[in-house]
Amino acid sequence: MKTNDLILQTTTKVVLFIIILFSFHIFFAGHYTPGGGFVGGLLTSGAIILLMLAFDMKTVSLILPVNYIYMAATGLLFAGGTAAGALLFNVPLLTHAFGHVDLPILGDTALHTATIFDLGVFLVVVGVTMTIIQTIGEDE
Amino acid sequence: MSLLHLAILSPFLLAIFIPILYKLFRKVHTGWFVLPLPILLFSYFLSFISITSTHQTITESVPWIPALGVDFIAKVDGLGLLFALLITGIGSLVVLYSIYYLAKDKEKLNTFYVYLLLFMGAMLGVVLSDNLIVLYTFWEFTSFSSFLLIGFWYDREKSRYGAQKSMLITVFGGLSMLGGIILLYIMTGSFNISEIIDQAAAISTSPLFIPALVCILLGAFTKSAQFPFHIWLPDAMEAPTPVSAYLHSATMVKAGIYLVARMTPVFASEGLWLWLVAGFGIVTLFWGSFNAVKQTDLKAILAFSTVSQLGMIMSLLGLGAAALHFDDIDNSFFGAATAAAVFHLFNHATFKGSLFMVVGIVDHETGTRDIRKLGGLMNFMPITFTLAIIGTFSMAGLPPFNGFLSKEMFFTGMIRVTELNIFNFETWGMLFPVIAWIASVFTFIYSMILVFKTFTGKYQPEKLEKKPHEAPMGMLISPIVLASLVIIIGFFPNILSNSIISPALESILPNNDIDVHISFWHGFKPELFMTIGVIALGILLFLTLPKWRKVYNIFPKKLTFNRLYDSGLEMIQHASNKLTKTYMNGSIRSYLVYIFAFFIFILATTIAVKNAFTFDTSNISSIGFYEVLLALAVVIGSISILFVKSRMTAIILLGAVGYTVSLFYVLFRAPDLALTQLVIETISVALFLLCFYHLPKNRNEERNRFKLTNAIISIGVGAIVTVIALSAHSNKVFDSIAEYYVENTYTEAAGKNMVNVILVDFRGFDTLFEITVLTIAALGIFAMIKLRMGGKKKNENK
Numbered sequence: 001m002k003t004n005d006l007i008l009q010t011t012t013k014v015v016l017f018i019i020i021l022f023s024f025h026i027f028f029a030g031h032y033t034p035g036g037g038f039v040g041g042l043l044t045s046g047a048i049i050l051l052m053l054a055f056d057m058k059t060v061s062l063i064l065p066v067n068y069i070y071m072a073a074t075g076l077l078f079a080g081g082t083a084a085g086a087l088l089f090n091v092p093l094l095t096h097a098f099g100h101v102d103l104p105i106l107g108d109t110a111l112h113t114a115t116i117f118d119l120g121v122f123l124v125v126v127g128v129t130m131t132i133i134q135t136i137g138e139d140e
Numbered sequence: 141m142s143l144l145h146l147a148i149l150s151p152f153l154l155a156i157f158i159p160i161l162y163k164l165f166r167k168v169h170t171g172w173f174v175l176p177l178p179i180l181l182f183s184y185f186l187s188f189i190s191i192t193s194t195h196q197t198i199t200e201s202v203p204w205i206p207a208l209g210v211d212f213i214a215k216v217d218g219l220g221l222l223f224a225l226l227i228t229g230i231g232s233l234v235v236l237y238s239i240y241y242l243a244k245d246k247e248k249l250n251t252f253y254v255y256l257l258l259f260m261g262a263m264l265g266v267v268l269s270d271n272l273i274v275l276y277t278f279w280e281f282t283s284f285s286s287f288l289l290i291g292f293w294y295d296r297e298k299s300r301y302g303a304q305k306s307m308l309i310t311v312f313g314g315l316s317m318l319g320g321i322i323l324l325y326i327m328t329g330s331f332n333i334s335e336i337i338d339q340a341a342a343i344s345t346s347p348l349f350i351p352a353l354v355c356i357l358l359g360a361f362t363k364s365a366q367f368p369f370h371i372w373l374p375d376a377m378e379a380p381t382p383v384s385a386y387l388h389s390a391t392m393v394k395a396g397i398y399l400v401a402r403m404t405p406v407f408a409s410e411g412l413w414l415w416l417v418a419g420f421g422i423v424t425l426f427w428g429s430f431n432a433v434k435q436t437d438l439k440a441i442l443a444f445s446t447v448s449q450l451g452m453i454m455s456l457l458g459l460g461a462a463a464l465h466f467d468d469i470d471n472s473f474f475g476a477a478t479a480a481a482v483f484h485l486f487n488h489a490t491f492k493g494s495l496f497m498v499v500g501i502v503d504h505e506t507g508t509r510d511i512r513k514l515g516g517l518m519n520f521m522p523i524t525f526t527l528a529i530i531g532t533f534s535m536a537g538l539p540p541f542n543g544f545l546s547k548e549m550f551f552t553g554m555i556r557v558t559e560l561n562i563f564n565f566e567t568w569g570m571l572f573p574v575i576a577w578i579a580s581v582f583t584f585i586y587s588m589i590l591v592f593k594t595f596t597g598k599y600q601p602e603k604l605e606k607k608p609h610e611a612p613m614g615m616l617i618s619p620i621v622l623a624s625l626v627i628i629i630g631f632f633p634n635i636l637s638n639s640i641i642s643p644a645l646e647s648i649l650p651n652n653d654i655d656v657h658i659s660f661w662h663g664f665k666p667e668l669f670m671t672i673g674v675i676a677l678g679i680l681l682f683l684t685l686p687k688w689r690k691v692y693n694i695f696p697k698k699l700t701f702n703r704l705y706d707s708g709l710e711m712i713q714h715a716s717n718k719l720t721k722t723y724m725n726g727s728i729r730s731y732l733v734y735i736f737a738f739f740i741f742i743l744a745t746t747i748a749v750k751n752a753f754t755f756d757t758s759n760i761s762s763i764g765f766y767e768v769l770l771a772l773a774v775v776i777g778s779i780s781i782l783f784v785k786s787r788m789t790a791i792i793l794l795g796a797v798g799y800t801v802s803l804f805y806v807l808f809r810a811p812d813l814a815l816t817q818l819v820i821e822t823i824s825v826a827l828f829l830l831c832f833y834h835l836p837k838n839r840n841e842e843r844n845r846f847k848l849t850n851a852i853i854s855i856g857v858g859a860i861v862t863v864i865a866l867s868a869h870s871n872k873v874f875d876s877i878a879e880y881y882v883e884n885t886y887t888e889a890a891g892k893n894m895v896n897v898i899l900v901d902f903r904g905f906d907t908l909f910e911i912t913v914l915t916i917a918a919l920g921i922f923a924m925i926k927l928r929m930g931g932k933k934k935n936e937n938k
Contacts, residue, residue: 037900
């Protein structure tokens, strides 16, 4: 019998963006409200998993041609780079800098190097969860 | 670095070049490159005689580890010089002998001479070091090089057995000696023997005195093959004969004697030293000579003979120590006992060295060392026979050889023991001369066996591998030199007394003026009659040997020390194997039981000993309705996991517990934790389900079997952790540092979510490595699943 996933797939197309937006929100708002790179990353990978459930893994890898191991490595590079970057300014490791910058389009924006660090965490978490799921899922 | 240090270290230096010389000059016997060194050293050390004979010493110091008080202090005094001359003198003769003994193309000469040189250098270091740690270093070097030399023919099982045995026994003694040295250091604060001797009076009152004494003596007794540690020496006879002649008769086995002599001024003020040294010496003397008679292998006879002679020297040293112990008696006499020890030490090195070489010649020319196969060699090997006669007669203590003189002095010493009047010595002291006399009779018998069974009697050509003929001249030079020494010293003993023996005595017994005079003729004293008795009874017993040989069968073979050693070694192996097998059973469950039991034990004991349990309810918050509800849910969930039948239920229950925990986080106002816990719990439950879906199908799902130990241990762990948590909570000593974070989260780090700010800013270092851990886990899973090379191979085999 051939199953039809039309409802699931259609719902996914709508819900996916809501989840992604929510996870980005949680990630960016992490410094002020509950959330941050870890939960944000987990939610993003949750969205991708939903995609995998609704479609199949090959389709998903066509849509998102990402090597998740590289992603985790990039995350580590971001986090480690932020940590080591402090040394260039002759301050101890992992000293963050922040301040208000007047950007051309966005106007007065608060920027914080901790966000780069958190982005590293985010990437690592997405990379790691997706590597695990994908590896186990593809295994016969 | 003085010339003296260079002299001590020169054998090591030459040893480096031996393999190169061996490879470069294949046509020349490597021994010729070695030979000049000991001769050079011998003549160098001869030049010291003029200094030591006027009772002066030479001390040269080179710092080695100054921070620990360890300096390489080379000191030449009478005793050290005597040994140095023996080592280099007999060393040269042995090297010369070995050139003819070891074939150039059959043996690995490079390793042989490297080992031999290592040994020579180590031995020189032992006798010329004033620092005990340096002495110990060289001491172990002699053990190692001796091990290598005994196992020189390593393809023979007996060689390996002998090498291992000697290694185990001598290293055991060496380590206990190190313990003694450290105890001495604790008592005196110095490793230098001369400084320790200066504090001898203080040492004797220390509580560490007896342990130090016993430890040092253990080292000396094992090295010098004293009873009951003599068992390694007969097995060491598997070494090439030059090695036996050098190490196991003239030098290494005398290292223990040297140590006892060197330590006499330190320890001899107490009677214990005297009785231990003299007692073990006399027992060794008897046991060695008694056992030598029953041996059938020429080298075995010589080995037991060495044991016995070493015992004799040791007992004389013990008696000599009485000179330091008793003030009221005639000191000159006990000094004479020490003089006898030194004199015999020298004599033994000469005749035993030559006898080993003679036996080596017999072995080399006939192919056997078994006295049952040998006989009637006198006509084929007249020179060797003459040498054997000189050596054995000297060993038996017959005039006019040097052995006679030292044996007379030995008897004198033994008779005078009875005059010591402590420890009820009038009665027990009588044993000394009696045992000594009986042992001398046995010495006479085996000496006669050695020479007459080999060289006279019936010639049995059918049993010999080769047709015997006289040895080449080069092989004979060394024993001839030694045998002529035996005779020269026999006739002119006093050439040694002022130059060698008297300075050596000065080092053993300081502050005792002893006039050494060895007279050939004592007059009609008891010693003379004792010697006559030894000869008469010895001849009688030798002639009737076949009739009383059965005596040796009285002792069952199981009751030997070798048997004890072998079975002991086996038992230790067996027992430790068994012990390891009982607790290392390979089951993780047992190891967890050990770990948790130890955890409970150590914590419970600490709490009990420190009386640490407190329960303080003053600063706990009130408990609300939701907390009770959630706690009930967690408890019910956890307990049901233990009792459910299906695994699926257990996983779901585990998930329920996890979600309840996240509700706890909500309740206790930890939104970040709650969020994370929720998502992580979902993922882990999913992974669990994945795992259990893949379990083998035929596996019966059965309930966990109940095990009492597991129950007790898990309840114990739970109880102990609860107790600790309660006590820790009741004992809060300092305020939390959380205030700082609350105040500075926005001002310092520009954030309002304190948890996140702590994670990425205040303590971002931890986070950095936690994400590293995650990455490693992912890579691990990836590698584990993708790389299954072992599994593939197995499938192919199927």
